[in-house]
Amino acid sequence: MxxxxxxxxxxxxxxxxxxxxxxxxxxxxxxxxxxxxxxxxxxxxxxxxxxxxxxxxxxxxxxxxxxxxxxxxxxxxxxxxxxxxxxxxxxxxxxxxxxxxxxxxxxxxxxxxxxxxxxxxxxxxxxxxxxxxxxxxxxxxxxxxxxxxxxxxxxxxxxxxxxxxxxxxxxxxxxxxxxxxxxxxxxxxxxxxxxxxxxxxxxxxxxxxxxxxxxxxxxxxSRGVVGGAAAPAPVPDALGVTDLPRTGWDAVRRARAPERPRARSYLDAYFRFRAEISGDRCGGTDPDGMLCGFGERDGRTVAFAAQTGAATRPAGYRTAARLIRLADRLGIPVLTLVDTPGAANGAEAEREGAGAAIAEVFGAVAAARVPVTTLVVGEGGSGGALALAAPGNIWATADSYFSVIAPELAAAILKRPPGEVAATADQLRIRPQDLVELGVVRGVVGHPHSRDQVISRPRRGRSPG
The missing domain is CATH 3.90.226.10 (2-enoyl-CoA Hydratase; Chain A, domain 1)
Incomplete structure (x- = not known):
């Protein structure tokens, strides 16, 4: 005692x-x-x-x-x-x-x-x-x-x-x-x-x-801009490769490579110091799937919710929603790092309320009055990844992909043999440069001229609304 x-x-x-x-x-x-x-x-x-x-x-x-x-x-x-x-x-x-x-x-x-x-x-x-x-x-x-x-x-x-x-x-x-x-x-x-x-x-x-x-x-x-217009969090620099993947399957393999930089490396490089919150206040934590907290960047505070490359559990989504709502209330901009093969989808995750937890994050991002900046740093697996992404302000690294579904699962749904998984990945158009062309992301970080070109180019995607 x-x-x-x-x-x-x-x-x-x-x-x-x-x-x-x-x-x-x-x-x-x-x-x-x-x-x-x-x-x-x-x-x-x-x-x-x-x-x-x-x-x-x-x-x-x-x-x-x-x-x-x-x-x-x-x-x-x-x-x-x-x-x-x-x-x-x-x-x-x-x-x-x-x-x-x-x-x-x-x-x-x-x-x-x-x-x-x-x-x-x-x-x-x-x-x-x-x-x-x-x-x-x-x-x-x-x-x-x-x-x-x-x-x-x-x-x-x-x-x-x-x-x-x-x-x-x-x-x-x-x-x-x-x-x-x-x-x-x-x-x-x-x-x-x-x-x-x-x-x-x-x-x-x-x-x-x-x-x-x-x-x-x-x-x-204590550094938030309550009632004012907080400036967006800067987009992090790329820590991995900067050349663009040749095929969709190349993009998948890069994102799944064990040596690729993960969330902690990005947070270490981005912040001078940081402090993490833990727990969803509903009986759960997800330290292996989600890192949330606040850090100092260029003399001001930025909140962060970062997926770690693992399947995100319901407690991880609820913790991220808690973080985003708190940052919004305090007038602090938010940075999210997307990196997950998808939401945990086992029976235990369903019993823990996976759908409701993901909905919480979608709602928190959608309702945020402070700017949210997103960088896809690895796997962007379906809705479990999209929940954390800021509509209209998503960026990607050259060693990432974003997909409606994993190529293997897409091939299985379409009853295609394993040998057609790579071709399916190309059809899904999941490479970073594909996402730029589709208007889903604003640019590829670290790729020459990608930001300026994309920002000035009319986007094909529909504006969120």
Whole structure:
């Protein structure tokens, strides 16, 4: 179990400086709104033990040079529980963040709602959810740090509802606290590591690295052009061959070659530094099929969703949709890298909702108000690849192809023998230069004059609309 630091010690761990916000006055009713006998005495003992008047400390601080509103829970004050006065402080902190255009960083350590205040305590979760929603609508990022423990309504609102969630190693995290979960429940399911594994949190971060990690995230997510016109992400340079394939089957073989540059190579070359999100918030991750996150390029932030060359699983598509929607809300342009033989199509993928997950990405790209730039860097396998592609702003490398269906499958559907697969590939017109001629892509990156020629040439394809 990680060491439980007080709210102020934890604030000192993650901030360069901190200034507490003015305190709204809480209820002065004797023993609280329910008249719970001994409640005043419990609060007095908690205040004497911790030096705090409530279970949260709210203020503004600098994290690696980026200003933010920070909300630190004091677990020593009645288990970091939420009551009416806690809700008042949280509402004031979120309102201050919106007024001053600052990101919000909850540093959570709570056992849930304060039972001595009954339903009036529980309804504070609705107030918190409303403030989070208003802050989301304002285009401001919310980054949560999950300390030990993060359970109950604090997890289900401030924690799980944040844009990015970082967790301390070994922290107890879950909706059910240790005293209310079933006796037979596996305790390993209620840990930071488990929540990351199932896609409910983004990363486990050691305390010593937390300030730097928070600083990176705040810097990346606070640079959007909300309500303005963000410039498109630049098209990445080609890292592989630049001569065009002679035949359709040549294009397929190039794209499937194991030595061809993959997503990580492109991301390493494109960004000065980057940070990845993980998980679809629905119980799944797809680290082998999809990489998503934000990076710094030429002094500004670009979001990325990159297929890795494997069949993309439903969790990968849902994570990409989550990334695109977040970037759109924050006013950050998006780069997508297409590279997949297609969506995973086994029975397990169907049970995980493959069709609905792909539809989410199509919808997120179609609804995005920020510009989306796409580069096909390898295989472009059918709708599983097209879902990630930006209509009207798709580019390709010389070692890629894009096809309505894999040539082998097309030949099988047409009942052609294996010897006709190569000819079928030619008929499908899947080479990068074919895609330029068809108006599907704007140009072949790294091929001389292809960009200028294609941009100025009338396109045959129909404009999206």
């Amino acid at each position: 990680p060491e439980r630091l007080s709210a102020r010690r934890f604030l000192a761990l993650v901030t360069d400086s901190f200034r507490e916000l003015p305190l709204p006055e809480g209820s002065s009713a004797a023993d609280g709104p329910l008249g719970w006998q001994g409640y005043d005495a419990s609060r007095a003992r908690a205040a004497e033990r911790t030096g705090e008047r409530e279970s949260v400390v709210c203020g503004t601080g600098s994290v690696e040079g980026t200003e933010a509103v920070l909300i630190a829970f004091e677990f020593g004050f009645l288990g970091g529980s939420l009551g009416e006065a806690t809700g008042d402080r949280l509402v004031a902190a979120y309102a201050y963040a919106r007024e001053h255009r600052l990101p919000v960083v909850p540093l959570i350590a709570t056992g849930g709602s304060r039972m001595q205040e009954g339903m009036l305590a529980l309804t504070q979760l609705q107030r918190v959810a409303r403030q989070s929603a208003l802050t989301r609508e304002a285009g401001l990022p919310q980054l949560a740090v999950l300390r030990d423990p993060t359970t109950g309504g604090g997890w289900a609102t401030l924690g799980a509802g944040a844009d990015v969630t970082l967790a301390l190693p070994g922290a107890q995290i879950g909706f059910a606290g240790s005293r209310v979960r079933p006796l037979y429940a596996d305790p390993a399911a209620y840990t930071a590591e488990s929540q990351v594994a199932v896609g409910s949190a983004d990363a486990v971060v050691e305390p010593g690295a937390l300030r730097r990690e928070l600083g990176v995230w705040l810097r990346l997510l």
